[in-house]
Amino acid sequence: MGTPLSRDPIAEARRNWEEHGWADVAAPMAAITAIMRTQQILLARIESTLKPFGLTFARYELLALLSFTRKGSLPMNKASALLQVHPTSITNAVDRLERAGLVDRSPHPTDGRTTLIELTTAGRTLAKRSTAALNAEVFSAPGFDPGDVDHLIRILGAFRRNAGDFEE
Amino acid sequence: MGTPLSRDPIAEARRNWEEHGWADVAAPMAAITAIMRTQQILLARIESTLKPFGLTFARYELLALLSFTRKGSLPMNKASALLQVHPTSITNAVDRLERAGLVDRSPHPTDGRTTLIELTTAGRTLAKRSTAALNAEVFSAPGFDPGDVDHLIRILGAFRRNAGDFEE
DNA sequence: TGAATATACTAGGACATCCAATGGTTGGGC
């Protein structure tokens, strides 16, 4: 999106907060803004790696999830819950994956309300290849200090549990 | 989006990675996925707080940025650089803010190519009120352990500098 | 000075996400 800035814009924002009398919330504001920006950078890298495969991150996530199930199939509402996105996003993703021949829709054998998503052979192959690409190009050199990775997992895990993502 | 899951889906994904022989990248994968999910949760909170003001996060960011400048005005390309989003996203946001009477567009006095975004009185007022709401409802109780906030700022700051966001 | 290049904004298209509303399907309570 352009050349590097001479100063960290988030540190700048933090200073603005402190100067306006909001010093008590300046640090959390900076942390939250940093998460927003970090997500943006990581998403761009992932999308760039997936582009040659004709996949977006949303569609990749669904494909990968299916590839990890025993039968390569999953009810749509289950996918929605596990990926933690709205049912409409699943509908959208399945529409496109189906049109690309990577998954099929089939009726649930006993519950007439639910639809099963099934991985095709082409879908399973693409899941493998795109995962290998992500591992090689993104996850193997994420840009974090190795020691920081565990910190992040712990801090964000606590946050997500706190936010009601999961229990335990 | 539903009820809490019984197990952490990201820890689950990490196990899948390890079982498939990708143990060397399983931890970074988990960290990156956790950042994605955390951003999603935080964004939802922010949007929910801004909704009563008729603002989205993208429009709020622009409004807040303008409110911190001396004159309450900024060239569009400057806004694009500081917020680190595509120029077209700025065009889109200014279109809507202008329609809402919160900003005005005016020609740059010396450079005929650039357009200045100017905060209106209504825009300045709304920036103040919506910032107060965010401080009260989101930033004052972010859901992180207080000690973790500084960790996050440091880890993500290093990552962003590494990614070329800024220098120094 | 005049052509080539660089910069700034906008227009249109693709994709993802959320929300609200709709139409089937199930299953528990009476």
Place this chain on the structure above:
DNA sequence: GCCCAACCATTGGATGTCCTAGTATATTCA
């Protein structure tokens, strides 16, 4: 056995982001 609340997937509309041009203005340099 029947009815209605709960559940499931889809559709349509609004918003945001990025990409690919396209138009206009500035700047550079031969």
